[in-house]
Amino acid sequence: MTMIHKAPWFWAWVAAIAAFCATWSLSAGGAGGTALAVAALTFGSFSVMTGLGQMLVITMGPGNTDLSIPATMTLAATLSLKLMGGMTGSAGLIVLAGLVSALAIGAGVGVANFALIRLLRIPPIIATLSASFLYQSLAIWSNRGLRIKPPQVLADFTTGRALLGIPNLAWVALIISFGFWVLLNQSGFGRRISAIGQNPRAARLAGVPTARVSATTYVICAIMAGLTGFLLACFSGGAALNMGAEFLLMSIAVTVIGGSSIAGGNSNVPGIWAGALFMYLIVSMLNSYGLGAGVRLLSTGIIIIAIVAAASGRKARL
Amino acid sequence: MTCKGLLLTATTIGLLLGTQTMADTADKKIALSNNYAGNSWRQAMLESWKRVTDKAVADGAVASADAFTTAENQATEQAAQIQNMILQGYDAIVVNAASPTALNGAIKEACDAGITVVSFDGIVTEPCAWRVKVDFVKMGRDEVEYLAKRLPEGGNLLEIRGLAGVSVDDEIHAGIEEGVKANANFKIVGSVNGDWAQDVAQKAVAGILPSLPEIAAVVTQGGDGYGAAQAFAAAGRPTPIIIMGNRQDELKWWGEQRDANQYETMSTSIAPGVSTLAFWVAQQILDGQDVPKELTVPFLSVTQDTLDQALKDTPEGGVTNVDYSQDDAKKVIAGSK
Numbered sequence: 001m002t003m004i005h006k007a008p009w010f011w012a013w014v015a016a017i018a019a020f021c022a023t024w025s026l027s028a029g030g031a032g033g034t035a036l037a038v039a040a041l042t043f044g045s046f047s048v049m050t051g052l053g054q055m056l057v058i059t060m061g062p063g064n065t066d067l068s069i070p071a072t073m074t075l076a077a078t079l080s081l082k083l084m085g086g087m088t089g090s091a092g093l094i095v096l097a098g099l100v101s102a103l104a105i106g107a108g109v110g111v112a113n114f115a116l117i118r119l120l121r122i123p124p125i126i127a128t129l130s131a132s133f134l135y136q137s138l139a140i141w142s143n144r145g146l147r148i149k150p151p152q153v154l155a156d157f158t159t160g161r162a163l164l165g166i167p168n169l170a171w172v173a174l175i176i177s178f179g180f181w182v183l184l185n186q187s188g189f190g191r192r193i194s195a196i197g198q199n200p201r202a203a204r205l206a207g208v209p210t211a212r213v214s215a216t217t218y219v220i221c222a223i224m225a226g227l228t229g230f231l232l233a234c235f236s237g238g239a240a241l242n243m244g245a246e247f248l249l250m251s252i253a254v255t256v257i258g259g260s261s262i263a264g265g266n267s268n269v270p271g272i273w274a275g276a277l278f279m280y281l282i283v284s285m286l287n288s289y290g291l292g293a294g295v296r297l298l299s300t301g302i303i304i305i306a307i308v309a310a311a312s313g314r315k316a317r318l
Numbered sequence: 319m320t321c322k323g324l325l326l327t328a329t330t331i332g333l334l335l336g337t338q339t340m341a342d343t344a345d346k347k348i349a350l351s352n353n354y355a356g357n358s359w360r361q362a363m364l365e366s367w368k369r370v371t372d373k374a375v376a377d378g379a380v381a382s383a384d385a386f387t388t389a390e391n392q393a394t395e396q397a398a399q400i401q402n403m404i405l406q407g408y409d410a411i412v413v414n415a416a417s418p419t420a421l422n423g424a425i426k427e428a429c430d431a432g433i434t435v436v437s438f439d440g441i442v443t444e445p446c447a448w449r450v451k452v453d454f455v456k457m458g459r460d461e462v463e464y465l466a467k468r469l470p471e472g473g474n475l476l477e478i479r480g481l482a483g484v485s486v487d488d489e490i491h492a493g494i495e496e497g498v499k500a501n502a503n504f505k506i507v508g509s510v511n512g513d514w515a516q517d518v519a520q521k522a523v524a525g526i527l528p529s530l531p532e533i534a535a536v537v538t539q540g541g542d543g544y545g546a547a548q549a550f551a552a553a554g555r556p557t558p559i560i561i562m563g564n565r566q567d568e569l570k571w572w573g574e575q576r577d578a579n580q581y582e583t584m585s586t587s588i589a590p591g592v593s594t595l596a597f598w599v600a601q602q603i604l605d606g607q608d609v610p611k612e613l614t615v616p617f618l619s620v621t622q623d624t625l626d627q628a629l630k631d632t633p634e635g636g637v638t639n640v641d642y643s644q645d646d647a648k649k650v651i652a653g654s655k
Binding site for chain 1: 355356357358361365389479482483508509510511515516517518520521522524525526527528529530544545548549552553554566567633634635636
């Protein structure tokens with residue numbers, strides 16, 4: 001662990017902790033620390049969950065980015081909440097139906113995205129962007145933007161803190177993150193994704209089934225978007241048509257800030273958490289210091305560049 | 319046809335003209351150019367448009383009233399859309415613009431082609447177009463005036479702003495600042511951007527709350543009140559007076575709080591149905607009426623007394639709305655002269 005400062009996610013964690021301390025120092029008597037940590041963990045969880053999916057896609061190398069995340073979130077949330085809103089019966093069954101439908105919509109979207117990329121040979125960015133218009137239109141068409149309240153049990157779960165005072169959402173994100181860590185670092189699938197990102201031609205010649213790996217990756221990313229949309233809608237009291245908007249850039253930002261290579265082939269899970277917490281805390285910090293929106297955006301940009309530069313500078317010297 | 323029959327027909331037509339005064343625009347085509355449809359307010363706006371214009375077409379007030387929405391909320395895309403409308407030969411274009419200035423070129427082209435252009439909500443600065451405006455500065459000022467009545471001793475305010483860089487956000491903010499200047503015992507101790515979306519507002523408020531002293535009231539711009547209430551509840555803080563913005567979830571929460579602990583506040587926003595007012599204004603201009611270029615619409619406010627009615631009229635998960643009629647448009651036009 002002596003090399004911890006050389007880990008790609010090191011500087012992101014330093015920045016996140018610094019932003020936390022800077023905001024905390026403003027709260028009267030230090031009492032706000034817990035509230036801030038809870039808020040950061042709660043809202044960071046959504047960024048983590050979309051970021052993990054995006055990270056896998058980005059790992060597959062240049063040109064691989066899923067731009068349909070916001071629309072997928074909106075579509076999955078709108079349809080699953082509509083389904084749950086119309087159901088009667090036991091709460092467990094309703095929740096299960098909602099969750100399964102959100103995941104299934106995610107999977108469907110992932111398959112559709114990959115079909116466009118593979119069968120029609122459209123570059124991923126164009127394919128996912130144009131498909132996202134379709135998903136967004138479906139969401140608008142299905143419910144005209146009316147908010148349907150989630151079942152009470154789901155609203156309570158997503159806003160609750162059942163274990164150790166840590167938000168339930170953060171536990172969910174943590175468990176999923178562990179799954180992604182195993183997938184990326186311990187499984188053959190993870191190595192194949194990295195291999196494709198490092199050199200697709202070499203990977204194919206070495207016998208990596210690139211089409212299948214890439215299809216699975218897009219499906220996983222879309223399922224994560226569907227799940228995040230479902231949880232976010234339950235958390236905030238209903239699906240909104242613009243609910244996913246900020247997660248397009250957020251999912252890419254947390255991947256890059258966390259030290260994963262935007263050129264692909266090299267990713268890490270701890271960095272996603274650092275990036276997500278940092279992105280939340282930096283806005284809280286600048287808000288708390290009373291800076292206007294213009295200064296806030298400017299400082300966020302400069303700080304992100306500094307972190308990425310610091311992280312990549314370390315790598316260059318290795 | 320006999321002489322008498324002709325006379326009778328003429329009288330009937332004359333009577334019809336007298337009651338409807340619409341015959342002059344019966345062959346006119348009006349188009350709606352809309353820059354964005356991705357939230358519940360815009361959906362309600364489009365539904366209002368459809369409801370009112372379908373009836374207007376059926377009644378023979380106009381020949382057609384088609385709505386077009388651009389996909390990406392981009393000024394360039396909307397400019398191209400307006401140029402297409404010019405080529406398609408519409409008589410009037412009602413526009414909710416992506417930018418107050420970037421569409422001016424396309425708007426001018428439309429005017430030069432003899433097309434009546436009426437902008438609303440997102441208005442354009444091009445002088446040849448009509449503007450159905452909301453006095454957003456007054457909306458901000460009114461919020462603070464209301465709070466001054468409720469809290470004579472003043473207190474700390476948290477301001478939730480809209481989308482940074484949009485003129486509506488600047489105007490409401492300016493009004494709030496004016497109000498605070500006039501009522502010196504109020505102080506804005508924190509300001510966040512809620513982007514008029516309640517989950518974004520909730521997120522931003524939850525992040526700034528730990529560093530804030532006790533908050534007496536929250537001034538908002540609409541669509542963000544429920545999120546703010548959730549953030550206060552999650553932080554375990556007492557609920558301040560939160561100005562609401564006519565969303566159904568906001569009104570419902572307000573009603574629940576009122577029943578539980580006599581919670582009092584107000585709610586104000588611009589009604590999505592303002593699109594239908596702009597439609598009737600366009601119809602009136604095509605009809606040859608003398609209409610001033612600047613028209614001001616009142617905002618739609620919900621008070622403690624009208625809360626129950628508003629809750630009843632607002633669809634589950636929607637926005638409090640009102641469809642304007644031709645008479646409303648005439649009244650607004652007369653009032654602005």
